Amino acid sequence: xxxxxxxxxxxxxxxxxxxxxxxxxxxxxxxxxxxxxxxxxxxxxxxxxxxxxxxxxxxxxxxxxxxxxxxxxxxxxxxxxxxxxxxxxxxxxxxxxxxxxxxxxxxxxxxxxxxxxxxxxxxxxx
Amino acid sequence: xxxxxxxxxxxxxxxxxxxxxxxxxxxxxxxxxxxxxxxxxxxxxxxxxxxxxxxxxxxxxxxxxxxxxxxxxxxxxxxxxxxxxxxxxxxxxxxxxxxxxxxxxxxxxxxxxxxxxxxxxxxxxxxxxxxxxxxxxxxxxxxxxxxxxxxxxxxxxxxxxxxxxxxxxxxxxxxxxxxxxxxxxxxxxxxxxxxxxxxxxxxxxxxxxxxxxxxxxxxxxxxxxxxxxxxxxxxxxxxxxxxxxxxxxxxxxxxxxxxxxxxxxxxxxxxxxxxxxxxxxxxxxxxxxxxxxxxxxxxxxxxxxxxxxxxxxxxxxxxxxxxxxxxxxxxxxxxxxxxxxxxxxxxxxxxxxxxxxxxxxxxxxxxxxxx
Numbered sequence: 001x002x003x004x005x006x007x008x009x010x011x012x013x014x015x016x017x018x019x020x021x022x023x024x025x026x027x028x029x030x031x032x033x034x035x036x037x038x039x040x041x042x043x044x045x046x047x048x049x050x051x052x053x054x055x056x057x058x059x060x061x062x063x064x065x066x067x068x069x070x071x072x073x074x075x076x077x078x079x080x081x082x083x084x085x086x087x088x089x090x091x092x093x094x095x096x097x098x099x100x101x102x103x104x105x106x107x108x109x110x111x112x113x114x115x116x117x118x119x120x121x122x123x124x125x126x
Numbered sequence: 127x128x129x130x131x132x133x134x135x136x137x138x139x140x141x142x143x144x145x146x147x148x149x150x151x152x153x154x155x156x157x158x159x160x161x162x163x164x165x166x167x168x169x170x171x172x173x174x175x176x177x178x179x180x181x182x183x184x185x186x187x188x189x190x191x192x193x194x195x196x197x198x199x200x201x202x203x204x205x206x207x208x209x210x211x212x213x214x215x216x217x218x219x220x221x222x223x224x225x226x227x228x229x230x231x232x233x234x235x236x237x238x239x240x241x242x243x244x245x246x247x248x249x250x251x252x253x254x255x256x257x258x259x260x261x262x263x264x265x266x267x268x269x270x271x272x273x274x275x276x277x278x279x280x281x282x283x284x285x286x287x288x289x290x291x292x293x294x295x296x297x298x299x300x301x302x303x304x305x306x307x308x309x310x311x312x313x314x315x316x317x318x319x320x321x322x323x324x325x326x327x328x329x330x331x332x333x334x335x336x337x338x339x340x341x342x343x344x345x346x347x348x349x350x351x352x353x354x355x356x357x358x359x360x361x362x363x364x365x366x367x368x369x370x371x372x373x374x375x376x377x378x379x380x381x382x383x384x385x386x387x388x389x390x391x392x393x394x395x396x397x398x399x400x401x402x403x404x405x406x407x408x409x410x411x412x413x414x415x416x417x418x419x420x421x422x423x424x425x426x427x428x429x430x431x432x433x434x435x436x437x438x439x440x441x442x443x444x445x446x447x448x449x450x451x452x453x454x455x456x457x458x459x460x461x462x463x464x465x466x467x468x469x470x471x472x473x474x475x476x477x478x479x480x481x482x483x484x485x486x487x488x489x490x491x492x493x494x495x496x497x
Binding site for chain 2: 035037038040041043059061062063064065066
């Protein structure tokens with residue numbers, strides 16, 4: 001699977017995104033979950049809401065702090081991961097799998113080009 | 127202190143070796159966690175954990191007039207202290223506001239050890255030094271020294287602490303009783319062991335020469351293995367103390383808050399004729415205060431409360447959260463808040479505003495967590 005990672009400053013967010021046709025699935029990276037640790041609450045975006053690129057639309061809370069999760073591109077929320085409400089620890093255990101957070105229907109496919117690729121991200125955190 | 131120069135405790139290299147996540151705290155580079163705050167928290171509740179507390183300050187006050195003078199500087203009554211015992215107390219400003227909360231030990235007839243918060247060590251020392259230097263006091267021959275840099279320290283906390291104590295110091299040695307401090311031989315050196323802590327579990331705090339820090343830390347981790355010991359960071363220290371409603375200076379206590387409104391009048395002896403802030407605390411006790419610090423618990427599963435969230439009742443703002451987290455023991459959101467005195471009653475229903483939305487909570491009794 002292709003993971004495109006968004007680390008656009010100044011948010012220093014650490015979302016991954018996965019292209020699925022006209023949609024992108026969004027979660028946080030393994031590095032981000034290990035920095036947060038012990039995710040205890042996830043505030044999901046409302047279904048069908050519109051989001052601008054870099055807009056905070058979800059919140060991941062650890063014991064220590066609350067972190068905003070950003071929409072990587074402009075789009076509409078078409079899926080949310082309800083399983084996180086009962087088991088927020090999924091983000092720690094399976095950040096790239098069952099721990100996904102939401103799916104956006106992309107407004108404009110060209111917006112994706114602005115995001116860094118996984119290689120660039122690895123360099124940044126390495 | 128330069129903002130750039132974060133100091134390292136003598137255990138810094140050990141933390142790095144153990145893979146700790148290091149954060150700046152009160153001017154020090156401290157471990158916030160090694161593996162997981164929740165795991166470290168549970169180790170202390172169920173077994174035993176060890177914390178680096180080398181960043182805390184040690185001030186020594188000694189001399190013929192030390193007892194009498196300190197009793198004018200601190201809120202609790204030092205006359206109650208026998209040699210080898212300690213008490214929780216406050217250092218107040220002229221407005222009755224809290225400069226620091228600390229433990230004072232009477233280590234000798236005329237010698238007192240003050241164990242103070244890292245962030246306040248310099249300020250405490252400066253405040254005490256200024257008051258010691260005034261003419262009326264300078265005749266009392268009191269020495270005040272900041273010995274913080276000479277000492278390292280750890281807190282060993284949890285139900286299996288006593289077993290670890292005996293593994294470290296020998297089967298025949300007795301633990302000091304609660305709030306007492308004792309010098310004990312350890313591997314060719316002498317360490318001070320105080321029966322106290324900040325977690326609600328049975329525990330000790332051990333102070334040693336800075337150069338002995340790594341030796342003691344590693345011995346405790348090694349001998350603690352059979353008891354399930356974990357090194358624990360500031361994250362677990364915070365969740366553990368909050369479940370017990372122990373205040374954190376800088377969050378729940380500040381120079382703008384006095385011990386009466388913080389609900390800590392027990393550690394203020396108003397029968398003492400004279401100490402800094404006494405008149406204001408006397409009036410606060412007689413007339414009540416505008417606000418009170420109260421513990422609360424969320425009524426529903428939801429986002430954990432955090433410092434600075436607003437507290438409401440019937441849509442009116444009545445206060446602000448000063449500490450909040452998801453309690454690992456209860457798996458529930460808990461916190462402490464200053465609320466207007468009229469609402470500061472057990473079972474009072476309040477709302478915590480989190481990102482624009484109100485979540486119901488109930489004011490509770492201390493502590494928030496009981497075994």
